[in-house]
Amino acid sequence: MDPRGVSTVLVVGAGAMGHSIAQVFAQAGIDVELVDLDEGKLSRAMTLIQSNLDLLAECGRVPSAQIPEIVARIRPSTNLAAAAKDTGFVLEAVNEAPEIKQRVFSQLDRFCPPDTVLASNTSSLNIFKIARIKRPERLIVAHWFAPPHIIPLVEVAPGPATLPKVIAFTTALMQRLGKRPLVLKQYVPALIVNRIQNSIARVVWEMLEKAWATPEQIDLAVKTSLGIRLPIVGVVQSVDFTGLDVAADIMRGYGAVSPVVAEKVEQGHLGAKTSKGLYDYGGRSEEEILTKRDRQYLKMLEHLERIRAFDPI
Ligand SMILES: NC(=O)c1ccc[n+]([C@@H]2O[C@H](COP(=O)([O-])OP(=O)(O)OC[C@H]3O[C@@H](n4cnc5c(N)ncnc54)[C@H](O)[C@@H]3O)[C@@H](O)[C@H]2O)c1
Structure with missing residues (x-):
């Protein structure tokens, strides 16, 4: 498992997170199958990716001349079975709903090669309990922050069965993208940042509700x-x-x-x-x-x- 050998990844879900995560892979020279159920979400994703890249170029973070080839590396599709069949790494970024995630992981289990690493972008749902897959040793959390093409941190968290080589591979792949992966010993609900954000949110809502x-x-x-x-x-x-x-x-x-x-x-x-x-x-x-x-x-x-x-x- 060598992250330098990864040439194609699959991102499932082209919403607020998925489109930008796909862009980060493409910026690192990796081809991306970007799958969503909704054609409208896919075309919106491609529009957003173009405007994200234009802004990065304006700020000197991406050479303008490279934008067309970065965009061309992203293949939007609604066909999960076809997109999954040759991929070595999947990043799941579908809606935060257990039944949706469970369905997607069952499909990935069927469609992907047996040793494809399956990563989820959730922090609050315990994906290790939700996903029913034959080989849970390849399942991991890789939790990004909005907007993924700007924020450096990716929290990486293994489940009870995740193999050390899957943790090492995911971490090194995030590093190859220029991200700052932080590996937790084990998955805990909400991980680090959202645990902190959630406790801030609780007192903020109280102050607003009471009009303090x-x-x-x-x-x-x-x-x-x-x-x-x-x-x-x-x-x-x-x-x-x-x-x-x-x-x-x-x-x-x-x-x-x-x-x-x-x-x-x-x-x-x-x-x-x-x-x-x-x-x-x-x-x-x-x-x-x-x-x-x-x-x-x-x-x-x-x-x-x-x-x-x-x-x-
Ligand atoms: N929004 C954030 O700031 C943020 C930050 C970190 C993590 N996350 C997590 O990332 C995940 C995605 O969040 P989001 O904000 O991008 O959601 P979103 O609602 O913007 O996008 C979800 C996308 O998944 C698609 N989808 C649903 N079912 C699908 C299926 N079966 N196959 C393919 N695509 C499907 C939807 O059409 C939609 O485009 C969630 O688990 C969320 O908790 C979100």
């Missing part, structure tokens, strides 16, 4: 605070700057201190101020660590202000 803040206020609040910090320190390292002792006090106020935080506090690892917390700063002084962080924050702030990111789209 307007949509514009919530977004401006997030953009002018977390929006500057998150790209630099993420959500975990951020706590090293709060201080784990302070974080423990805050958690105590809400009812319970996470054992992860309690253990660090007990060991005296309080974050940047002790040069060790959830991250290890290798003995650097607090001043050195803060200066490095703040230099990045200032660059981020300047960039966001320059592109007027605090205004709504």
Whole structure:
């Protein structure tokens, strides 16, 4: 299983995700069978792919002269059986409905060669329970983010039967596309990013339902605070700057201190101020660590202000 040998892939579902995922494969020089039930979705997909590529060219990320050959690598079709018969890798991106996914995987099981890797783009449905296929060792999650032709991350998650060589192949194939695959030890519902997004969504809906803040206020609040910090320190390292002792006090106020935080506090690892917390700063002084962080924050702030990111789209 060598991802460098992949010359054709199959993308099933040409909607919001599928069209753009197909485009990414085509940009990497790989032929794509793009299958949907709906002819209208397929022609819309090809229109969107053209406009995505035009924008990438305008921003210097794709040479304009290459656009016709990239588009020509994508073959839209409604015939799954024909499109599946010679493919080594399938990315399923049909609607988030268990019965639809189950039907598609049964068809793929019948139509694809026996060792074709079958990847699903879902994060919230447990595809390992839904898909009924004869060889579950070739089933994996490869979860992309919208818009796939821009966002680098692909979360890769194996099921209980997925073979290590299937994980390695999928990861290397995503790297060949220029993506940043992140391999989880095992599938957990919603994976990493949607778990975080879901917990944000819960409190956002509550604030809107109770009219505590307007949509514009919530977004401006997030953009002018977390929006500057998150790209630099993420959500975990951020706590090293709060201080784990302070974080423990805050958690105590809400009812319970996470054992992860309690253990660090007990060991005296309080974050940047002790040069060790959830991250290890290798003995650097607090001043050195803060200066490095703040230099990045200032660059981020300047960039966001320059592109007027605090205004709504
Ligand atoms: N939209 C997002 O931001 C996002 C992000 C990450 C993952 N996902 C996941 O990706 C998957 C696709 O999401 P989407 O937003 O692209 O959905 P979408 O509704 O835009 O597209 C789904 C497409 O699948 C097609 N389809 C349905 N049944 C089919 C079949 N049997 N054979 C072929 N095509 C079929 C539909 O006609 C439609 O064009 C879902 O599992 C979703 O949860 C979505």
